[in-house]
Amino acid sequence: MQSIIQCRNLCKDYAGKVALNNVNLEIFSGRIVGLLGPNGSGKTTLIKLANGLLTPTSGEILVDGKRPGVETKSVVSYLPDKEYLNSWMKVGDLVNFFAEFYADFSSQRALEMLGHLNISTNEKLKNLSKGNKEKVQLILVMSRRAKVYLLDEPIGGVDPAARDYILNTIIGNYDQNAAIVISTHLIADVEPILDDIIFINGGNIALTASVDYIREKNGKSVDALFREVFRC
Amino acid sequence: MSWTFTNDRAIYLQLMEYIERDIVSGTMAPGARMPSVRELASIAGISPNTVQRAMYEMERTGLLLSRGTEGKYITDDRARIDTMRQDLARQKVADFYQDMQHLGFTLDEVETLLAELAAGKNRE
Numbered sequence: 470m471q472s473i474i475q476c477r478n479l480c481k482d483y484a485g486k487v488a489l490n491n492v493n494l495e496i497f498s499g500r501i502v503g504l505l506g507p508n509g510s511g512k513t514t515l516i517k518l519a520n521g522l523l524t525p526t527s528g529e530i531l532v533d534g535k536r537p538g539v540e541t542k543s544v545v546s547y548l549p550d551k552e553y554l555n556s557w558m559k560v561g562d563l564v565n566f567f568a569e570f571y572a573d574f575s576s577q578r579a580l581e582m583l584g585h586l587n588i589s590t591n592e593k594l595k596n597l598s599k600g601n602k603e604k605v606q607l608i609l610v611m612s613r614r615a616k617v618y619l620l621d622e623p624i625g626g627v628d629p630a631a632r633d634y635i636l637n638t639i640i641g642n643y644d645q646n647a648a649i650v651i652s653t654h655l656i657a658d659v660e661p662i663l664d665d666i667i668f669i670n671g672g673n674i675a676l677t678a679s680v681d682y683i684r685e686k687n688g689k690s691v692d693a694l695f696r697e698v699f700r701c
Numbered sequence: 702m703s704w705t706f707t708n709d710r711a712i713y714l715q716l717m718e719y720i721e722r723d724i725v726s727g728t729m730a731p732g733a734r735m736p737s738v739r740e741l742a743s744i745a746g747i748s749p750n751t752v753q754r755a756m757y758e759m760e761r762t763g764l765l766l767s768r769g770t771e772g773k774y775i776t777d778d779r780a781r782i783d784t785m786r787q788d789l790a791r792q793k794v795a796d797f798y799q800d801m802q803h804l805g806f807t808l809d810e811v812e813t814l815l816a817e818l819a820a821g822k823n824r825e
Contacts, residue, residue: 499750500750501748501750633746636746637743637746640739640742640743640746640747640748640749641739641743643749645749645750660708661706661712661745661746661747661748662746662747662748663748664748664750664751680711680712681711681712681713681751681754684708684709684710684711684712685710685711688709688710689708689709690708690709692708693708
């Protein structure tokens with residue numbers, strides 16, 4: 470397996486407050502990885518560091534062998550944890566915008582998926598329901614042929630049907646040479662599609678393992694183990 | 702195909718059991734082409750890597766055959782499928798008999814209950 474993200478002694482402080490504390494880990498191509506931890510544990514910080522939106526306080530993070538920057542942005546497809554697209558834009562304009570911006574974006578794939586959902590390209594983003602807004606954002610992100618997908622809370626706040634749709638979109642568009650990192654605290658919902666998990670707590674990596682290993686060794690689900698490790 | 706997965710065991714093992722059951726019951730015919738990894742992953746709502754692992758294990762035991770780029774096929778060796786059918790049945794019966802022993806039933810009593818069931822007496 471080829472390692473696509475490496476963290477070495479990675480630390481991040483916000484004005485003296487530790488967000489990530491000496492993180493060492495590797496993420497491999499071809500795996501769907503759950504970045505799991507309670508609120509405020511450092512999930513979003515780690516994803517933003519991988520995406521180059523933040524810079525490390527010390528240590529380093531490498532994506533495809535390079536420090537995050539212009540070059541790595543072309544291989545990383547990122548779904549932020551909040552709405553980030555201009556809500557006055559029409560869905561069709563967003564598709565064109567992505568097509569212009571990213572060489573690896575497939576308009577055809579995006580339009581196909583939007584068609585299945587009966588979302589009109591003439592609709593403005595702000596007029597869509599919350600669930601449909603999230604679906605549109607995910608469709609755009611998954612229509613790229615990236616090496617790494619960083620999905621920050623892709624299923625936060627959507628109903629179970631929308632959640633199933635989103636998980637299926639992730640599986641259906643997944644290229645087996647790419648790595649997908651899904652951050653969430655809704656573990657039971659994403660568990661079936663995960664290959665590996667990273668437990669993060671208070672800026673520290675508490676555990677990294679494959680889901681098969683956890684089930685075989687502990688005879689329990691990742692969700693159950695998580696509740697044990699992070700019992701309040 | 703209705704597949705639900707429990708939390709206590711690896712999903713690839715559970716997927717293998719579902720597929721074996723479907724082959725034994727004829728829902729998936731001998732010699733038929735298997736759906737692709739991606740299709741199965743989508744149907745089951747699980748990681749493609751998990752599907753691949755299950756397929757690999759079943760290929761290793763000869764239940765599935767790989768034909769290069771054409772994909773994977775279910776074995777058309779009916780004797781083999783029948784052996785698997787017998788093995789699965791024996792396992793089910795062993796589990797059932799063990800449960801009955803825990804309830805304090807003797808083999809004779811179990812046989813009586815089974816005979817009653819077959820005669821439709823306890824269908825009310």
